Amino acid sequence: MQTSLVARVASKMFIFAHRRARTMLDGEYGAVSRGRSLDFDDLRAYTPGDEIRDIDWKASARLGSPLVRRYAAVRKQTVILVADTGRGMAAVSRSGDPKREIMLMALGVMGYLAHRHGDQLALVAGDSAATAAHPSRTGQAHLEQILRRLESSAGASAARSDLTAQLAHVARTVRRRGLLVIVADEAALDEEDEALLTRLAVQHEILWITVLDAELVGAAAPRRSYDVDGGAPLLGRLAAEEEVVRDYGRLMAERTERRERILNRLGIVEGRLGSVDEVLPGLFRLLERHRRAR
Known part of the structure; x- marks a missing residue:
């Protein structure tokens, strides 16, 4: 018999956070939509x-x-989980945890909080080959279906990652205001992504969660690393070359700076997660910063 993913998320929430911390996390989530009469x-x-x-x-x-x-007229909030489930999520994160597991835990926690508050929950997820959308509903069974979809989709057998396609799908199909919870890795944001986010930020509140990539150079780098897209080895002995390390660091810094600049301009708060253990404290900080920025 399959273990319920919702039960697994709830269990990890209990293990990773004491009662006061869980209560505070629940309160920060509730503050996102509290006080609206219309x-x-x-x-x-x-x-x-x-x-x-x-x-x-x-x-x-x-x-x-x-x-x-x-x-x-007043109604419950709609939370739309937006995820890149391309094979980029099959890689490991900064801590060595699979990025897919961090994504699943982060969206599981946000979905569980939405369920506890009686909010509608929807999913838009996919890769360069296809986008899957689950309509907004309530209930634990619906959340379980969403998590099962995420778990089965993100893996080495998936097509290439394509967050742009998922953002475009939301922009085309979601008409009413909602809370978008977007999970992506450290892939660069281009002009098309910026245009889509500008459009989405006018209509929706947005929380952005970045799953940190593994370090490919330096002391934390794995001894052997491979590209999940093609299986080719990455850097290898070239990582010992000072010029390569310097250029790689500059490229990564430029990519991060561009993402930060776009998100800051649009008033989108970003949380960064490098391990499964960081999910709960990271989401608490994200919700708290979002509340203060409103």
Whole structure:
């Protein structure tokens, strides 16, 4: 009989965090949507006579012209888990833990918190070959299905990673405001990603979780490493060359700086996870920073 993935997540939450920490994590999640008597529906252009208090200043600044929020009757929040399940997630993380396990735990915890609060939960996940979408629903059985999908999809047999395709799918198909929880590795964000995130940030609240790649140079680097896309060895003896190490470090720093610049401009808070053990404290800090930034 298969062990429930929801039960596994709940068990790890109990093991990795004492009661007070779990309560605080639950409280930080609840603060994301607390205090709304009306629910955001969409944005439209400002017209004379609109209430000044309904202007969305952040969205207006991004677009360059005033936008006002329209609201619908109150309902529970919709949480949309967005994941890259390409074979890049079959690699190991900074700690040596499989990146897939970190992704599964992080989204499992966020999904479990959403379930505890009665929120709707949806999934958009995939690779360069296909995108799978699970519609928003409530309930533990639905969360279990989502986690099973994530577990079976991310692996060495998957197609290449393609986060851009998942972001584009959300931009095309999700009409109502939600909380997007995006999990990706340290892949570079390009101009298309930036344009998609700019569009999504106007409509949704976004939490970004980066799963840290393994170090390929330095003392923490594995003795042998291989590219999960093609199986070719990475760096090898070249990692001992000072020039290679320097250029590799510069490339990684530039990639990180670009991602930070894009996310900071859009007001998207990022959390970085290098191991399964870092998931709970990392998510707590992420939710806390998101609450303070609102």
